[in-house]
Amino acid sequence: GEQVEQLPSILRVQEGSSASINCTYENSASNYFPWYKQEPGENPKLIIDIRSNMERKQTQGLIVLLDKKAKRFSLHITDTQPGDSAMYFCAASSNTNKVVFGTGTRLQVLP
């Protein structure tokens, strides 16, 4: 199978705290794992990605972790701000270039 499971579907956190979103994938040939942010009324935009030759990547308050054995990857947003409130999607793809998305997480950062 090629499904990507994403949890939680809704995540509410206090401003300044961290937020974590988890995804699991089925296709063991998957080797590219991007994360997209979609703000209301906008199209999804890439915020960070990780390839299978890495276990961790960090950029501007975002951390992604990849556990290939468990077929699991996660996004961690540190020091959340109101501007981080949005829908977040994980995705996985293999060399076929078929990109399968998770079901999305609605993140709400509370003041």
Place this chain on the structure above:
Amino acid sequence: GGIITQTPKFLIGQEGQKLTLKCQQNFNHDTMYWYRQDSGKGLRLIYYSITENDLQKGDLSEGYDASREKKSSFSLTVTSAQKNEMAVFLCASSIGTTNERLFFGHGTKLSVL
């Protein structure tokens, strides 16, 4: 920079009608995609194409046709619109034929009466 243009932005159809959505990109990207997004939900892959005249089925291809007429354009046809159907169809493209980021268009919002 490039841009992905989807037309129309809004599409209102009748039950049973055949409807065509168009997507153009000027990135010179090889791979193009069509996704369906239902309100507040995830993106489900309908079709993708890694080069001109190529077509690959996604998980939601039943009820749809697609055509990659040239490198820059990828069209999607809803073969028979379902009553009360409402969704946003997102077109995307990526460089090359191996894994790179997707760039999305702003979507076509479909409503079926």
